[in-house]
Amino acid sequence: MGDTMPVRDTIKRWLVLPSHISEREREYLNRLNRVGLAFFALHVPVFVCIAWLNGTGPLSAFFLTVGVLLGPAMAYARFENPRAVARIYGMAAMLMGGLLVHVGQGPVQIEMHFYFFALLAMLAVYGNPSVILTAAATVTAHHLVLWWLLPSSVFNYDAPLWVVLVHAAFVVLESIATVYVARSFFDNVIGLEIIVRERTAQLDQRNGQMRRVLDHVQEGLLTIDADGVVSPEVSRSVARLFGPLTSGTSFADLLERADPRAAFAFSNGYEQAVSGVLPIDVAIDQLPTEVKVDDRVLSLDYVPLASSDQEPVLEGMLIVTTDVTDERERMRLEREQTEVVRVFDHIAQDRAGFVEFFREASQLVKGITSDATGCVGTLKRDLHTLKGNAMLFDLASVFEWCHAMEDRLANEGVRPTADERNELAAVWTRLSDEVTVILGDRTDNLEVEPSAFEALLSAALRPAPSHVVAGMIADLKLEPTRVRLQRIAEQARGIARRLGKGEIEVRINDGDVRLDPRRWRAFWSSFVHVIRNSVDHGLESSEERVEAGKDGPGCVTIGTHLDGDRFIVRVEDDGRGVNWQRVRERAQTLGLDVSTQALVQEALFSDGVSTAGMLSEFSGRGIGMGALRDACQRLDGTIEIRSRVPHGTTVDFIFPSQIATVQPHELLEAA
Amino acid sequence: MAKILIVDDSATIRLQLRGCLQPAGHELVEAENGAIGLQKARFADFDFIIMDVNMPVMNGLEMLENLRLLDGHRTTPVFVLTTESSKEMVARGKRSGATAWIVKPFKSEVLLKGIDFVLARQAA
Numbered sequence: 162m163g164d165t166m167p168v169r170d171t172i173k174r175w176l177v178l179p180s181h182i183s184e185r186e187r188e189y190l191n192r193l194n195r196v197g198l199a200f201f202a203l204h205v206p207v208f209v210c211i212a213w214l215n216g217t218g219p220l221s222a223f224f225l226t227v228g229v230l231l232g233p234a235m236a237y238a239r240f241e242n243p244r245a246v247a248r249i250y251g252m253a254a255m256l257m258g259g260l261l262v263h264v265g266q267g268p269v270q271i272e273m274h275f276y277f278f279a280l281l282a283m284l285a286v287y288g289n290p291s292v293i294l295t296a297a298a299t300v301t302a303h304h305l306v307l308w309w310l311l312p313s314s315v316f317n318y319d320a321p322l323w324v325v326l327v328h329a330a331f332v333v334l335e336s337i338a339t340v341y342v343a344r345s346f347f348d349n350v351i352g353l354e355i356i357v358r359e360r361t362a363q364l365d366q367r368n369g370q371m372r373r374v375l376d377h378v379q380e381g382l383l384t385i386d387a388d389g390v391v392s393p394e395v396s397r398s399v400a401r402l403f404g405p406l407t408s409g410t411s412f413a414d415l416l417e418r419a420d421p422r423a424a425f426a427f428s429n430g431y432e433q434a435v436s437g438v439l440p441i442d443v444a445i446d447q448l449p450t451e452v453k454v455d456d457r458v459l460s461l462d463y464v465p466l467a468s469s470d471q472e473p474v475l476e477g478m479l480i481v482t483t484d485v486t487d488e489r490e491r492m493r494l495e496r497e498q499t500e501v502v503r504v505f506d507h508i509a510q511d512r513a514g515f516v517e518f519f520r521e522a523s524q525l526v527k528g529i530t531s532d533a534t535g536c537v538g539t540l541k542r543d544l545h546t547l548k549g550n551a552m553l554f555d556l557a558s559v560f561e562w563c564h565a566m567e568d569r570l571a572n573e574g575v576r577p578t579a580d581e582r583n584e585l586a587a588v589w590t591r592l593s594d595e596v597t598v599i600l601g602d603r604t605d606n607l608e609v610e611p612s613a614f615e616a617l618l619s620a621a622l623r624p625a626p627s628h629v630v631a632g633m634i635a636d637l638k639l640e641p642t643r644v645r646l647q648r649i650a651e652q653a654r655g656i657a658r659r660l661g662k663g664e665i666e667v668r669i670n671d672g673d674v675r676l677d678p679r680r681w682r683a684f685w686s687s688f689v690h691v692i693r694n695s696v697d698h699g700l701e702s703s704e705e706r707v708e709a710g711k712d713g714p715g716c717v718t719i720g721t722h723l724d725g726d727r728f729i730v731r732v733e734d735d736g737r738g739v740n741w742q743r744v745r746e747r748a749q750t751l752g753l754d755v756s757t758q759a760l761v762q763e764a765l766f767s768d769g770v771s772t773a774g775m776l777s778e779f780s781g782r783g784i785g786m787g788a789l790r791d792a793c794q795r796l797d798g799t800i801e802i803r804s805r806v807p808h809g810t811t812v813d814f815i816f817p818s819q820i821a822t823v824q825p826h827e828l829l830e831a832a
Numbered sequence: 833m834a835k836i837l838i839v840d841d842s843a844t845i846r847l848q849l850r851g852c853l854q855p856a857g858h859e860l861v862e863a864e865n866g867a868i869g870l871q872k873a874r875f876a877d878f879d880f881i882i883m884d885v886n887m888p889v890m891n892g893l894e895m896l897e898n899l900r901l902l903d904g905h906r907t908t909p910v911f912v913l914t915t916e917s918s919k920e921m922v923a924r925g926k927r928s929g930a931t932a933w934i935v936k937p938f939k940s941e942v943l944l945k946g947i948d949f950v951l952a953r954q955a956a
Contacts, residue, residue, distance in 0.1 A: 426935055429914075429922055438932045443946045447935045571844040572936055574886070750862060751843065 175344050176290045178352075182244065185354045190243030193286065197250050198237050201230050204257050212264040222264045229256045247287045251296035254280040259303045263314045270317040274328065281335050288347035290340040297336040301329055381459075381482030384466065385412050387435050387475065389428065402459055402482055412480060419454040434465070435475045441465050445478075451485075460485045496557060501595050503555035508599055513640075514648045517678060518554055519596055521686040522547055526559075526589045530582045541570060542788035549689045549785065553652045558588050609637055635823060639675035642721040645685060646671050649692060653717055656696045663703060665696065665715045670731075672722030677823045680796070684814075687792040690785030691732050691812055692717070699736035699810055709807055711735065728821035730814040738806035739765070762802055766790040796820050833857035834879035834951055839869035839895065840913065841887040845936075849882060852940035853947075866890030870898050873905055879954075880947060881910045882934075885921050893921060896928040909950045913938070 182190075205226045212222035236249035258277040265273035277300050284292050307314045308325050316324070348356070375382065375396040381403065382396040389411040391399075400406055403415045413431075416424035426449045434444030445463050452459050462481040467473035507515045525547040529540065548563035562585050566577045577585070617633050624630075650667035657665040700715030718733040741761055748755045748764035755761045766786045793800055798816040836858050838849050846862050853860055861876070863869035867890040869883065881899070883892040892912060899905045909931040914922060922933055931950055934943060 425922075429933055430935065433932055438950075439946050440949045443942050443949065446939065446942045568844075568937065572842050747843075750846075750864065 176294070176340065178244070178289060178291070178347060179355060181355070182242070183352070183354045183358075186351050187243055189351055190247060190287070194237055194243055194246045194250065197247075198233055201233050201250075201253060201257065204260070205230060208257075208260055208264050211261070215264060215267055217264045217266050222260070225260055225263070226257070229253055229260060232256075244287075244289055244291070247289055247292045248295045250287075251284055251292040251294075252299045254284060255296045255299035255303060258300065259307070259314075266313060266317060268317070277332065278335055281332070281339055285339045285343045285346065288343050288351040290343050293336050293339045293343055297332055300332055304328055379484070382479070383412070383482075384477055384479050385431075386477045389413055389431055391415070398484075399482070402454060402457070402484060416449070416452060420449075420452050423449040423452045431478070437472075437474065441467060441473060441475050456486070457484055458486045458489050459483065497591070500556055500558060500592070504592070504596060505599055507554055508596075511648055511651075512600075513644065515554065515596075516600070517682065517685070518550055519593075521682050522550055522559075523589070523593070525686075526585060529577070530586045530589075533576070533579070533582070537570070537574075537576070538787075540576065541567065542785075542791065544570070545785050546687055546690070546788050549693065550686060553655065553689060556592065559585070559592075562588065607637060613637060636675060638677070639823060640678040640681075641671065642674045642676055643669065643671035645676075646719050646721065649685075649688065649719055650717075652689065653692050653696055653719075656693055657700070657715075660697060661702075662696065662700060663714060665700060665717060666713070668716065668718040670718065670720030670722070672720065674721045674723060674728070674821065676721075676821055680820075680823075684789075684792045684796055684798075687785070687789040688730075690789045692719075694786065695732055695734040695736065695810070695812075699734040699738075701737050705737070709737070723818055723821065726818045728816045728818045730816075731811065733809065733811045735809040736807075738808060738810055739802065739804040740806070741804070765802070766800070833859065834947070835859045835861070835877070836880045836882060836947075837861050837863065837869060837872060837876075837878040839863045839866060839881065839883040839887070839892065841865055841884065845884065845913070848940075849943075852943060856944055858947075866892055866895030870895050873899055873908075874902060877904055878908055880951060881905075881908055882913065883910060884913050885925070893924050893928055896925065896930060900929045907954075909954060911943075911946065911950075 205223065208222045208226045209219045211217075213219040230253070233246070233250050233253040236246045240246045240249070255277065258274075258280050261276045262270060262273045281293065281296055281300075284296055304315060304325050308316070308320070308322075312320065371394075375394070378396050379398060380396065381399040381401075383399050384392045384394070386392065391406060391410050391412055393408065395406060404418060406415070411428075413424045413428040416427055426447065430444050430447040433439045433447075434441050438444075442465075445465060448461070448463055450461055452461060460483045462483070464479040464481070465475055466477040466479060467475050504515070525543045528535075529543050529547065532540065544563045544567045548560055548567060551557075551559035551563060562581075566581065569575050570577075613633075613636070617630070617637070620630050620633055646669045650669055653667050654665060657663065695717050696715075700717070701709065701711070703714070706713075706715065716735045718731070720729075720731045720733075722729055722731075741758075744765055745755045745761050748761065748767065751764075751767065753760070753764045753767060755764055766789075790800060793814050793816075796816055797820055798814050801813040801815060802810065803813075804810040833856070836853060838846055838853075838860055839862075840846050840849070841864050850860060850862075858880075861872055861878070863872050865887040866883070869881075870890065873881070883895060885892040896910060896912070899908070899910070910929070912922075912925050912930045912933050913936050914925075914933045925933065932946065934946065
């Protein structure tokens with residue numbers, strides 16, 4: 162039973178047309194019925210002629226044919242439903258066949274039966290199985306009734322029943338085939354409109370579902386064609402993010418409203434992707450990934466829509482736009498918070514060191530933010546020094562700002578704009594406020610070690626000569642280089658860790674030297690460059706050290722000592738040494754004189770010369786050493802470099818000893 | 833591997849390009865401006881040229897226009913390094929026969945892939 166139902170349903174579905182008659186079908190059937198009626202009318206003279214020629218009574222042929230004709234004529238005139246008219250036509254066609262067999266009595270009467278099959282086939286043109294079935298039933302009834310009542314009207318011999326059944330079998334066979342043809346004709350041609358309507362309804366439903374998605378998704382979803390023109394089907398968020406969209410707008414036009422640079426980058430990159438001058442992914446990689454529209458930050462993701470050939474051609478692109486303003490703001494706040502925590506940590510670990518850094522950095526920030534037209538070289542050095550120190554004290558926002566500005570200045574020669582300078586000023590004001598909250602107003606307090614206090618007290622009680630006591634008091638204001646060197650050592654270890662060089666050994670040899678921190682502030686601030694150079698370029702990776710037969714981790718020794726009338730700050734490393742040939746080549750490409758070794762050494766401190774093979778966030782631009790040389794020269798110092806490849810490098814900063822010592826009255830004057 | 837001429841007045845960019853191209857096995861020749869670049873191109877064959885636009889003495893587009901007049905460099909692939917704002921420059925570069933534009937700052941792997949792609953197509 163379970164199987165018979167679907168079979169029956171299938172047969173029913175094949176035999177019975179959908180009840181709705183489309184306009185297109187109605188028009189077609191009406192036209193067909195009109196032609197059909199004329200066709201039936203033609204039978205009247207034709208049958209009269211045949212009857213006359215055959216001697217089977219033209220007058221009775223006339224009346225019989227007209228009688229059959231009345232049926233379709235009345236149906237055509239009265240019936241609204243063209244399918245019903247067609248069914249009457251099916252019946253009439255078979256009766257006309259019967260009339261032909263009747264008036265064609267004689268030797269070819271059997272051949273006249275062909276007309277039934279011809280008419281049955283013709284009826285397939287209605288595309289309606291019920292017309293075929295009506296015709297088949299009519300011809301069956303006609304044969305049976307006449308065979309019984311008036312056999313001569315059907316056969317020209319005394320045909321037994323089985324002959325009638327043979328005729329019926331042919332009718333059934335042809336009817337099945339004709340029903341199939343008719344239904345296929347209906348489904349694929351006459352009923353096309355119905356099919357289109359059903360498909361359209363399905364598409365509308367799907368479009369409706371898709372529209373719901375597009376109306377509610379937060380991302381701006383749009384597709385563009387090969388010309389960059391935005392297709393009309395976009396998510397509602399596109400209008401919210403970019404403003405109203407008009408027909409024919411390109412994506413570059415949308416970007417142009419907010420950010421002409423991004424618009425140019427997009428159209429340039431997209432054109433290259435479509436034209437195939439670059440691989441699709443390479444061209445897409447150059448498209449802008451973020452754009453600022455009014456006060457919103459939008460991220461842009463691109464999904465190429467390419468042909469699936471071996472060498473794909475870009476046919477369009479899906480662009481997903483996400484409003485990341487809140488996320489960026491959250492990240493900014495998080496970073497600010499992290500910065501404050503790091504500032505607090507640094508102050509807790511080395512309060513004096515941080516205060517020193519902050520004072521020096523404040524001067525640099527002031528210089529960078531207030532000077533819009535000054536010397537580019539000074540700007541580059543200030544940016545580089547501020548960047549290096551900001552990194553050491555974990556001020557990521559300042560470091561990143563400097564890095565971006567330094568990059569652009571080096572690559573495009575473009576200085577920070579007024580907006581960008583204001584941005585740095587705002588960041589620094591925020592940090593200053595935080596630092597003030599943490600430090601209070603104790604930044605200028607003098608910290609006295611217990612041993613120094615006791616020595617001073619005992620000198621006063623002895624009493625020691627006043628100039629000795631004054632000297633001891635002046636010494637309190639001086640900073641032991643040990644503290645400074647310890648701070649630098651810690652920074653060197655931090656740099657090594659960030660560069661992935663692992664733990665390095667840093668030795669300190671302070672020589673009991675004390676210096677006036679104010680006088681040496683700029684020097685120490687730039688000193689970080691030589692430390693970075695040593696760690697980044699001097700020390701090898703652990704693998705390289707093993708290959709070079711060096712035991713243990715890389716070692717940097719930092720020291721200060723007085724040597725007769727000279728005061729020397731020394732940095733030594735046991736790394737690979739300076740590649741002088743490389744320095745010479747680099748200097749030559751910059752047009753520098755390298756005719757002597759002294760000039761080659763001098764070139765090492767020129768902007769643009771670096772021994773580095775690659776740029777890193779730490780070093781490689783050849784700017785830092787120039788800044789350090791300037792700071793050294795301002796203290797009447799000179800620099801000596803001794804290097805033995807591959808055993809290491811020693812850099813001496815040599816100053817007259819009097820610059821390292823301070824007379825008490827100088828401090829008083831300075832105060 | 834290819835012999836590549838780098839023409840850029842920025843030592844940093846040349847350094848960056850060297851760091852990217854040398855490890856890939858390319859042979860590099862550097863020039864600091866268009867005039868020097870053109871001079872080097874006049875006396876040597878290069879498989880590929882990468883040039884900046886804004887340079888002293890002779891800018892990249894002038895060099896490109898003159899380069900295309902040299903017999904050996906009518907079809908040498910040229911990548912022009914450009915910034916996001918030099919719209920007119922790009923239009924002029926197209927007319928002068930630049931192969932493609934790479935927007936600064938660029939990623940090394942992206943540049944390498946672009947060069948390999950163009951060289952492979954040139955060879956095909």
